Amino acid sequence: MASIPTADAEQTFEIISSLRYDPSLPQATLYNSDSYPDPQNSPYYLLAYHRDRLVAAARHFGWENASKWLQQDLSSFERFLDESIPDRSKPWRLRIVVDINGKGSVDVNPTAAFDPFNLLTPSLHAGRPSHLWRPTLPSGFTTHKTTARNDYTAARLRAGITSPAETSEVLVINPRGEIMEGSITTPYFRRRGPISRLSGQDSAEPAWITPPLSSGGNAGTSRRYALSQGFCVEEVIPQLDLVDGEECWLSNGVRGFMLGVVVLGRQAEKQI
Structure with a gap:
């Protein structure tokens, strides 16, 4: 790593x-x-x-x-x-x-x-179709976005991603085995259990979670927007909790919110 x-x-x-x-x-x-x-x-x-x-x-x-x-x-x-x-x-x-x-x-x-409605939180999409993206040591350089991104670039290249326009993504994992973020996106996953550990929401209600900043990921602008609108809550997401084929959302400050599907296995780059 x-x-x-x-x-x-x-x-x-x-x-x-x-x-x-x-x-x-x-x-x-x-x-x-x-x-x-x-x-x-x-x-x-x-x-x-x-x-x-x-x-x-x-x-x-x-x-x-x-x-x-x-x-x-x-x-x-x-x-x-x-x-x-x-x-x-x-x-x-x-x-x-x-x-x-x-x-x-x-x-x-x-x-x-x-x-332009793709730029709004998914709860406002009203069934609008989205493109599918395939998702593949915390520091100030991961919490804050700087030009020091060689490791992120290397992770994308190992997964065969050569352009920000490609509809593929890789997930970054911290040494504790927690999802930190995507290489250029914030990920959102469905609640990991019957009741979300932090939100306490009933299992009958839809809920999305995103990694907390304590896992080491970037304090993204679209992430802040999603949290402020109540689309998601923060919750630690262990790498082992990911499910092959499950839907997720990804977001960033250029493309807004995109629907994705988790692809596990040798195709998916899960760590930098």
């Missing part, structure tokens, strides 16, 4: 957050104003959460200049992002990069258009 990079191993790194720009997003949030965080008229998916995530990372690493720059108001932050959009009529995948000095930059790449 490869180790997660440490500050000593990575002489220089930057903090990052990836999000979606989609001009159709305000159409979906307009009709679900009670279940989507402000600003609701923004084409940037979960904008405030991405800004908060970067602030948390800057504070964790003691980057005062970066923290100060990131705490600008959301309108100013959105204008900063606007400068990078080549064509505002199309969706884009943005990668925000901030260095220790508080210098921000944005990498922009085309991304596929899809139903």
